[in-house]
Amino acid sequence: MSGDFGGDSHPRRRAGAEGQRFGADFLLLDAEGRTLRGLNATAVRIWELSDGTRSARSVAEVVAREFSMDVGAVLADTLRFLTELARLGLIEELQEVR
Secondary structure, eight states, rough: SOOOOOOOEEEOOOOOOOEEEEEEEEEEEEESSSOEEEEOOHHHHHHHHHHHOOOOHHHHHHHHHHOOOOOOHHHHHHHHHHHHOOOTTEEEEEESSH
């Protein structure tokens, strides 16, 4: 996998990567216990929806609808965010769609 996501990519959280609410914050931790990150509400929703069952485009459509945002802008931001999560080892592209 190149780590660059497209609209038809199916992102899923990597085994061992965890996300958890801590008060008002949402934190991510990789399988080795590193790479702690705070996320805003839209990023949390992208993380939650990235389970390998939806395309990145479908994830963006859900987020755009739930947050009353433009789907084109949300898709561009979603693809950048997924690419960054992949770079950090927190998410991967599912090669064989379920």
